[in-house]
Amino acid sequence: MKKIITMLLALTMLLTVAAVPALADGEKVLNAAYIADISTMDVALTTNDYIVALNVFDRLYEVKVQPDGSTEIVPSLAESYEVSEDGLTYTFKLVEGVTFSNGNPLTASDVKYTFERLLTIPEGVNYDIALEFAGAEDLLNGDVDTLDSLAVNGDYEISMTLAAPNAGFVAELTSPAMSIVDEETCESVSGFGVDPADTIGSGPYIISEWAVNDHLTFTRNENYWGEQPDVDTCILHIVPDAGTQNLMFQSGELDIVDLDNLDASIIESTYQTIYADSIVSGPRVGVTFITMNENNEFLSDVNVRKAVQMAIDRQGIVDAFFAGNAHVENGMIAGGVWGHNDDLTPITYDPEGAKELLAKAGYEEGEITFEFSYDNSSGTTKQSIVQKIVQDLAAVGINAEFKSYEYSAWLDFRRTEEMPMFLGTWTMDFNDPANVLGTFFSPSTAGRSMNYANTAIAERVDAAKSIMDDDERMAEYQALEEAIVVEDAAVVPLYEEMHMYAIGERVESFIPHWAGYTDFYIRDVVMK
Amino acid sequence: MSTLKSIAKRVLGSIPVLIGVVLVIFLILRILPGNAILSIMGEHANEETVAMVSAELGLDKPWYVQFWVYITGLLTGDMGTSIKYHRPVAELIGTYFPVTIKLSVAAALFAWIVGIVCGVISAMGKDKLADRLGMGFSLLGVSVPVFMTAMVLQFALAFKLKWLPIQGVNDGLLSYVLPAVALGWNSAGSVARLTRSTLLEVMASDYIDTARAKGRSVSGAVVFHALRNAMVPVITVMAIQISSLLSGAVITETIFSLPGIGRLAVDAINSRDVPLLQGSVIFATVLVILGNLIADCLYSVLDPRIRKEV
């Protein structure tokens, strides 16, 4: 027995290898945490995991958050651009002398390669924007080998021709999807996106380590072409349990904690009291809403949808669950989005009116029954909100049956187009109303269990992209928003919330991503 | 029959079980095809992409074709490619199984040492305070859910008292102390209870009386005779614990953020990564089969009577 124990002890020792990254003195090390690991470092293969794209790569244009909180599109790898008369061809002038972290120069042909790669890479998923180039469909389908619409003129000039005019095109270039990669690297290495050493970008950080389900390490790119960031090293720990993250932050092991993962009541009771001065928040540029599937026998009736809108005490939800960190939204173009309309006809909370409307439309109390499908990975706050909404609906005689699903089962059900109602949040990919209205209310919307039936409006949503005059286009989007939300009552916009983080004692300042992503720019952190 | 032969026989005997394990997991995962791709690509993915990527990964083929491809792949160490991580499942498992082994070994050590000590103390002081305390400790172990124990220990010992790390594997052996205690407590309870009852049984038997007659003290008799004889069933139970330790590892690895096989399995479920899920479950099961084989071999070495039975 003794022998066995000695053997086991020896085995344990043998297997134990300390994995602490070695750190120099005085180095500014930022510790942050994610609830789940990223899936890939290659932005062509993901529409969710942007932390590497944001920090290790650059884009032609970036969104910059102004001191007053507003956002502005600023040049990055591109210095300037010109648009042709017909609005189809954009010519970009690139910054000269930019190199990737391996020393390769970043040239116009890398830009062309990057955008073509989005369409040709096997298992690629992030090609929606690239599809707007003329001839992109053919490249995606493999009918051609190259995009003639991307014309390289020397090392530092490239012109891009779109299939249809799109006034939001430059805004789209700020999307992480449009991060520029090194052609030479991508063509020569086997581990791009998987192996940190092979994942070469031009950004302010180098990804130096990715231990799956444990941590990612970002170190400063000493040869960065732009302004050097403050943080030397950022270690992103993968901590799947929110309670553990909470303890880590409170004991100083984390410098930034994403409060999204914690329940509203904990934020209220702990963070907004003890750490009140350490809370940093940015708008989550996007809206949380409830869908109403127009394939459903009850929800196909506009009166029922209007009654649902009127039955929900949206202000009550904001007051009860967000303690001032959210505001009611009346439309789908949220506060921080270009084209937001403050004068949109508000939805009023009027349970009596809802009842009357239902009675007039000939429904008896309790006759209307449908399921409210909830994705159980949304966190306890959203679960409480859904329960509250179910109660509000019950109060006007609408029987919404709360049912919870594990996330992937929920997605499967939603794809069937049968899910009557769910709570969704849309965070913007790029700052243009086309992103949200196009996703939910255009003719090509599928698999989201929405089934917006007003095809005339849906066609107009699609067409609005091509209106080149910004004011005119925004006016059209606002009119469409009014038609969708107010006249057709196709959705119940609820609120826009703040994305809150708490920062530790070692952090001087931190600006969350402008759109409220979980992913952030490490360069926007300044440490003491 | 020689020990070597009996070991060889056991090894051969586990091959059909291994094939059965792979088949069962494969069939269960294909009762409902589900869609591995969709949740990986998340909210912002569209329909055509989902269909295209499914086809690229061969998920549209019938299950028996996939099974054949998989089982022939397994023979060459190929467990498929993780949908989420775009890299070989075998590589991911290879990198992260040591964490699970370390955790399980540490938990097993805790369970066995504490369990046996607790059992002996209880048996020696039957119905006295020591017995009550020992059995109270064991009963708590078997009746409190692992995650509750883990969270309370994490809060009290790591967060409040700062004796041990809250999470992660960056503090060497210390990182494993809390997870191992949380994970091993349940098994410790079973081992303690079994040790106590077998000891009591052995102590009631004739040769303890003989030992007494020889003039040894009762506690001496316990240590020399009873414990040795009581160990055989206890070792059997210890081997059985391997399976429940691996089950519990799923939970402890999640709470203490240890990057092991259990985490991989949970991660795979959350992202519908079927190849990763079946790889990690099959691998964990192989660990159980191996553990049982080793225990069986130890057992036949320790107790020659068993050898003859085989």
Added chain:
Amino acid sequence: MALFKSKKASISEELASQIGESQTLGVQLRRMARKNKMAVASAVFLVLLVLAAICAPILTPYDAITGDPMQRLQAPSAAHLLGTDENGRDVLTRLLYGARISLAVGVIPTLVSMVIGVILGVAAGYAGGWVDYVIMRLADVMLAFPSLLLAMVIMYTLGGGVINIFLALSLIEWASVARVARSETISLKESEYIQAAQSIGVRPMRIIWRHILPNCLPALIVLFTLNVPSAILSESSLSFLGVGVQLPNSSWGLMVNLGRQFLYNAPWISLAPSAAIMLVVLGCNFLGDGLRDALDPHLNND
């Protein structure tokens, strides 16, 4: 010796070999009642709990599903004996309603797995040969899986929900039951009176029904008291991982899971159901120990 054994199987196998055929179950149970007060107290507690779960609507004035968001996370008080949860619902009320599902999750899959396990185990033991080989290798396969991982995979495929938990846990537990039933059957098959019954041409079904099953019963009862708590704990682990019982249904496991992030500022939400799980598991264990002592003449002699 089989390749894989569950703990329960090995205990019960041992037990099976020791059970005499002279005493009836009733006599044994009465003896237990006399000797083991803990077991009796546990039995009473479990019965009371079942009654409380059934009578939940009478015992509490609150609603289990809808709460008052303005009354969130209230500490225990006279109005809310165990406080309120993150939705402002009364924790005691949720505990009583949750008991329905938790106890059902403990009992129903255990019963189902008993039936499956006994049928397969007795068939294997009685028929022998290839039937025995196939059934027992299948049992080996099931017992080789770490049970939580297998349950996770099954729940992942079927989706969350109470019925699916019944299915998953039944599929997992039958193998250990089959083991016990088989070894009992084999030892009984060798006994003289069964040999005698076979020799005078009594049909196998009758032998199994009249002689083998009744003699398996004591071991199976003990196994039952061990499997119920393990099913309750498995459900709580599945719920912890998000693949168990789904809202608006509630079980203790799910309550612990949803309440665990409040462990540090509203501990009653998760501690109350944890304590409930613990008490039921303890109760089953005491009862199981008592039954084993009563049904096992060997230990009674000391």
